[in-house]
Amino acid sequence: MTAKFLDGKTLAAKIKKELAQKIDADDGEDMPVLAVVSVGEDSASQVYVRNKRKAAAEVGIGCEVLNFSDSIGENALRSSVHELNDNHHIHGIIVQLPLPRHLNPDVILQEISPIKDADGFTVKNAGLLAKNEAAAVVAATPKGILCLLENEGIELAGKHAVIIGRSNIVGRPLAMLLLNHHCTVTIAHSKTKNLQDLTRQADILIAACGQAKMVKKDWVKSGAVVIDVGMNRDENDKLCGDVDFDDVKDVAGYITPVPGGVGPMTVAMLLENTWEIYLQQKEKGTSCSCGGHGHCCWHHH
Numbered sequence: 001m002t003a004k005f006l007d008g009k010t011l012a013a014k015i016k017k018e019l020a021q022k023i024d025a026d027d028g029e030d031m032p033v034l035a036v037v038s039v040g041e042d043s044a045s046q047v048y049v050r051n052k053r054k055a056a057a058e059v060g061i062g063c064e065v066l067n068f069s070d071s072i073g074e075n076a077l078r079s080s081v082h083e084l085n086d087n088h089h090i091h092g093i094i095v096q097l098p099l100p101r102h103l104n105p106d107v108i109l110q111e112i113s114p115i116k117d118a119d120g121f122t123v124k125n126a127g128l129l130a131k132n133e134a135a136a137v138v139a140a141t142p143k144g145i146l147c148l149l150e151n152e153g154i155e156l157a158g159k160h161a162v163i164i165g166r167s168n169i170v171g172r173p174l175a176m177l178l179l180n181h182h183c184t185v186t187i188a189h190s191k192t193k194n195l196q197d198l199t200r201q202a203d204i205l206i207a208a209c210g211q212a213k214m215v216k217k218d219w220v221k222s223g224a225v226v227i228d229v230g231m232n233r234d235e236n237d238k239l240c241g242d243v244d245f246d247d248v249k250d251v252a253g254y255i256t257p258v259p260g261g262v263g264p265m266t267v268a269m270l271l272e273n274t275w276e277i278y279l280q281q282k283e284k285g286t287s288c289s290c291g292g293h294g295h296c297c298w299h300h301h
């Protein structure tokens with residue numbers, strides 16, 4: 001068997017094109033604007049930020065990148081996020097991860113107003129997702145994976161999904177999202193025993209563990225859907241996933257490539273989230289973090 005390719009690049013391009021049309025047709029006097037908070041000089045992060053800015057421009061979303069030196073303190077960074085929360089020209093806010101060691105991402109991310117939380121990483125949005133509430137802003141990578149699966153017409157109800165990884169940005173929200181779509185979900189992590197026994201039971205196997213080419217052919221059930229979230233460098237400094245693509249492609253039913261699979265979907269979903277929260281703020285009549293209920297913003301409540 002040769003696995004069918006799940007082409008995230010093409011699907012993301014289609015989604016962005018449709019989004020651009022919706023944004024173009026919007027009658028609002030302001031455009032949606034995403035603020036990207038970036039700290040330090042991490043070279044991979046700089047590439048990701050550049051890609052997000054470029055993708056935002058393609059669809060008609062404004063993107064303001066705030067670059068801070070890696071010597072910035074926690075309080076100063078928190079204040080900057082508060083200013084963005086109160087700035088009615090800004091609709092979405094993300095903090096590019098990883099942050100330098102001295103800054104705790106859990107503290108900084110929680111400062112983002114949930115209505116401007118384009119990445120869906122605040123406790124409020126993670127909680128809404130865990131409760132299967134439609135109002136949740138869903139983290140971009142899990143949302144992109146769901147979109148890839150649904151676009152391919154892959155049935156989810158009753159399927160056993162095994163996720164390798166339990167991070168707050170991929171593994172956990174993905175587990176909730178797939179559970180909400182009636183999968184039976186197993187979450188594996190670095191302390192999991194007999195990992196391969198679990199992965200071999202998966203109808204849908206998602207690798208999000210940051211271990212280059214860890215998942216091999218004999219980890220995968222014949223015909224399984226294999227989603228590779230990993231973005232690693234191999235021994236030749238070439239970009240590769242957590243799945244050994246060449247090995248696994250002959251046994252899987254579907255497989256995502258790296259690059260060109262989950263990565264472009266993540267960016268497309270970030271833009272979609274920004275558009276959705278922009279619309280919500282427009283509907284409420286304010287983009288201030290008070291959500292239209294306070295006395296702090298430009299709008300007359």
Ligand code: NDP
Nearest residue numbers: 165166167170189190191208209210229230231262263266
């Ligand atoms: P983290 O490092 O935060 O989490 C990795 C998870 O994998 C942890 O839960 C860890 O377990 C688990 N893990 C690590 N090693 C093993 C192992 N040998 N066996 C089983 N489980 C293991 O990573 P992220 O979730 O942030 O990212 C995961 C990967 O996805 C990375 O390669 C990252 O670059 C990529 N990524 C790609 C995105 C995209 O758009 N394509 C977006 C975000 C991330 P434990 O909790 O026990 O430590």
